[in-house]
Amino acid sequence: MHEMGIANSVLEAVRTEMGRHPGTYPCKVGVRIGEMAAIDQHALRFCFEAIVHETDLESLELGIEVCPRRHRCRICGRDFIVRDYDSRCPQCASLETTCISGDELELAYLEVEEYGPSPVGTKSTQ
Amino acid sequence: MDRVPLERKVLSENDRIAAELRARFQEHGVLCLNLISSPGSGKTSLLECTLETLPRHDRVAVLTGDIQTENDANRLKRFHFPVKQITTGGTCHLDARMIERHLADWRLEDLDLLLIENVGNLVCPSSYDLGEAAKVVVLSVTEGEDKPLKYPSIFFKSDLLVLSKIDLLPYVPFDIDAAAENARKVHPGMEIVKVSCLTGNGLHEWMMWLEQRRRAHKSLAQVTTS
Numbered sequence: 001m002h003e004m005g006i007a008n009s010v011l012e013a014v015r016t017e018m019g020r021h022p023g024t025y026p027c028k029v030g031v032r033i034g035e036m037a038a039i040d041q042h043a044l045r046f047c048f049e050a051i052v053h054e055t056d057l058e059s060l061e062l063g064i065e066v067c068p069r070r071h072r073c074r075i076c077g078r079d080f081i082v083r084d085y086d087s088r089c090p091q092c093a094s095l096e097t098t099c100i101s102g103d104e105l106e107l108a109y110l111e112v113e114e115y116g117p118s119p120v121g122t123k124s125t126q
Numbered sequence: 127m128d129r130v131p132l133e134r135k136v137l138s139e140n141d142r143i144a145a146e147l148r149a150r151f152q153e154h155g156v157l158c159l160n161l162i163s164s165p166g167s168g169k170t171s172l173l174e175c176t177l178e179t180l181p182r183h184d185r186v187a188v189l190t191g192d193i194q195t196e197n198d199a200n201r202l203k204r205f206h207f208p209v210k211q212i213t214t215g216g217t218c219h220l221d222a223r224m225i226e227r228h229l230a231d232w233r234l235e236d237l238d239l240l241l242i243e244n245v246g247n248l249v250c251p252s253s254y255d256l257g258e259a260a261k262v263v264v265l266s267v268t269e270g271e272d273k274p275l276k277y278p279s280i281f282f283k284s285d286l287l288v289l290s291k292i293d294l295l296p297y298v299p300f301d302i303d304a305a306a307e308n309a310r311k312v313h314p315g316m317e318i319v320k321v322s323c324l325t326g327n328g329l330h331e332w333m334m335w336l337e338q339r340r341r342a343h344k345s346l347a348q349v350t351t352s
Contacts, residue, residue, distance in 0.1 A: 001218060002218055002219055009139070030132075085311040112128050
């Protein structure tokens with residue numbers, strides 16, 4: 001269960017990034033998780049919600065994009081998604097394929113909103 | 127609403143330290159291996175056999191991780207190589223900062239090989255780069271031959287699979303060929319050695335793999351520094 005540590009790292013990154021955007025508050029942080037990254041997205045979401053609970057970032061949403069394992073064929077160059085561990089090229093049937101993605105554990109984006117002249121409808125920062 | 131691209135690793139701080147460690151290992155020609163398995167698969171036994179086989183003057187050190195106790199370090203210290211225990215106090219994996227901290231009073235120029243025994247866990251250690259040249263996953267025959275399919279990440283990221291406790295094969299319903307096939311489904315071309323630390327069977331292949339890696343690493347280090 002290392003998702004708590006991962007959630008903490010995501011939150012630290014958000015706080016660091018927010019220093020570069022004065023006058024705004026963060027609404028949503030997007031992460032990319034490869035299916036080979038050994039991260040359980042439900043556990044990550046659970047941990048994330050637990051650590052933002054009753055903090056100034058309580059309204060921060062976590063967006064998770066799960067990335068499949070992709071291979072590229074070294075013979076014909078075709079990129080394809082590997083399903084059920086079948087890494088054979090669907091185009092030329094070669095087994096000479098190389099993994100090009102699927103173990104991502106990346107911060108993708110942060111959505112920030114400017115504080116309006118009146119803070120109605122926005123979350124106050126304490 | 128503005129969307130700011132971040133485009134960096136979630137564990138960028140860990141990865142930064144791991145990259146520094148890797149550069150230091152490279153600079154001093156130290157081959158660092160990260161041994162990972164479930165609890166009880168035989169990582170410590172494999173290290174005991176390894177240290178017992180290596181010549182006394184060999185430039186080898188071990189960092190061994192556990193949640194609590196110094197037991198593993200105590201087991202390994204009798205071979206008179208430098209050994210240090212990392213107790214994580216609850217954390218289910220080692221991270222690069224722990225390695226950096228525990229290496230602080232060792233001189234890397236005195237080492238050729240650093241063996242890191244991770245905390246027994248087949249999931250979490252696979253996310254944390256420790257600056258190693260390769261991960262080695264250990265799977266014992268008392269587990270299931272479908273483990274590579276159930277826990278693909280670590281088999282995918284490891285260079286070598288050590289199938290351990292093969293002396294128990296006559297007593298357990300473990301299909302060793304299916305285990306190897308499953309590992310190679312997840313990681314095509316994965317190298318596999320089969321060992322028993324009790325009988326010594328297969329240890330020669332493991333030591334050969336180690337020796338080959340050490341030689342390859344040394345010549346690589348010489349090329350990079352020359």
